[in-house]
Amino acid sequence: MRKSLYILIGIIVLLGALIAWFSRGGSDTVYKEAPVSKQSAAYEPEVLWPKSDEDKKIAGEASGVAVSSKGDIYYLHRGSSEYGGESLIKEPALIVIDGDTKKVKARWGKNIFASPHGLEIDHEDNVWITDIIQNKVYKFTADGRLQATFGDDYPFYMEPALRIRNVLHNFPTGITKYTFARPTDVTVMNDGSFVVSDGYRNRRIVKFGANGQFLWEKNNLGDRPGEFNLPHGISHDQKGNLYVADRNNARIQVFSQDGEFLNEWGQQELGRPFGVEVGDNGNVYVADGGNALYPKGGIGSHQILVVNQSGKIINRFGSWGSKDGELKIPHDIAVNQEGDIFVAELENHRLQMYKEK
Template sequence: MKKRLIFIGTLATITVLGISWSRGGADPVMKDNYPSIPKDTTYRGQVAWPLETRDRSIAGEASGVAVAPNGDVYYLHRGSNSYGDDTYITEPTLIVLDGKTMHVKKRLGAGLFKSPHGLEVDDQNNIWITDISLNQVFKLDASGKVLQTFGNAYGPFTEVGLRIRNVLPSIPLQLDEKTFARPTDVTVFKDGSFAVSDGYRNSRIVMFDQKGTVKWEVNELGKQDGQFNLPHGISSDDEMNLYVADRDNARVQIFNRNGKHIDTWSSKELGRPYGIEVGANGKVYVADGGNYLNGQKKNAQSQIVILNKQGKIEKRFGTWGKEAGQLRIAHDIAVGSDGTIYVAELLNKRLQLFSEKR
């Protein structure tokens, strides 16, 4: 009997770890269907990339989008790789589009990344990219040359330990504060300091100064204010407040420049935030990826949500599909100075823009 119990216990442990390994340690919290999304009459959607045959042949999973100070649009994708792959991508993963004509100006990033995820362009036109397979944050110049990398190398058992910890959170695993565990996004401030959402196997946001020294972190798995379950996107406003898309908690959390929790926005209408951007107009734009990756394949939804600084929803729109103006997992979002909304769509493997109808 004792041997049988030991066998059952061992089998259960292997099963749990097997599930953890297959899904990367995720612990999704399902959310009820939110109310129907209103039909939009304000914005017109159109595909911005890929348009040319050669670009369609290399277009991969959409990951990130950002607008540079000069208005150019930067788009990040994974080429022939998929989420979590461990080989370098041979295709150019970063596409730079002229902000006025939407013509391709540059194709960068070939051979640099394995599974790029988050994207930011700072006030000095430096390009910041997080990679969830390399577990690093990259800072590149405008030509695509790597200037700096942030993130310590893993020890021999770090990866296994992280996967186990995501299923069994009580198991201790001490990580150096500069060690990322699949970092999801980055936001950069005018003084050169930056904050990273470190979300797939950690549950934290971490603030760095201009030299890459850690100033503070908020690091706890959970549902309470100040806790996270997959912080997936991060943005900031002029006061250096941080806005975090807390994806598997289906909410947005706001922190001040010192890491103090300010507010939490959560409602069925908000959906499941994947990406977030604070616009120059002060409004907050959310890419809601919906529940598709959390098991709801039938009647899937994805939308764009616009909120004011108090968290009140002013507009929400989007229908599921492959046509222009439709969405299939809005993964990241950016906003131009003219109010144009740019969305990176994971499943449609494209960049789409939404401009106000004239």
């Protein structure tokens, strides 16, 4: 009897030690006091899509926005689905708007995506989209023909193992370098290599060659330099330096094209970065999506920021609301050669343009 008791106590102690070991590390979500909202005299707002009643019926959660070399605006939304939806979206998820006329010129993407998230257009105008349910990165031509798919399929145990790791941060899953766990965004270099922010269940940015071969990754959960807590958006500048919207850490991190940590921007006025884009002028454009998706901390700031290469904020504007110029969870951001800013608003289900005056 006593021997059995000792064995039971030993098992309990061992389980406790294992749970403590697997739970070590981690990173708490950072909350900031929301800065006072501002309106900008430099930009004129306009809703680009949806405009018609028919389009409003199919418009879903705004996910991504990008601009092609011709100036056309590509807008990604989830139609009748939602974040984490598992059924294929029956509406055209990709809306293409003519850069000159601002009229819809194409729609594609029916029955392809389950929960599309990140959107990128490379220098050859190929369209890259991440899907957080299918755990894939897709590469399409400008008119929607699939060229390549990246990301290994899940083995049968992977999904429950990742769910356990959400709680026990160091629980072993056996996930490979080629397997994504809800990839949030992608940025593509001129040589065809690409970097993925693999953020909702992983905690990494990972670079691949043009043919999909693994090159390097930064893969640590935490809030120290080079660590991540939900890398949500990613972009690069002309030198190849990478800018990562480290969402739960409420900061932008900057890395070299080889993954070397260079800098971080976490000032209060920056809020909570969801999306990031580097413009042709070298400025960094940030979509601050606030705290509306978080269980505490209030609504937070919902704004657009323009930041220079040194991390100095040179313009910021926006406030919570649904009127033209107002924002509800700006999820992604893009900018054209003229300096006009395009914002995909998650909760307002729309694409908004801020035209530079």
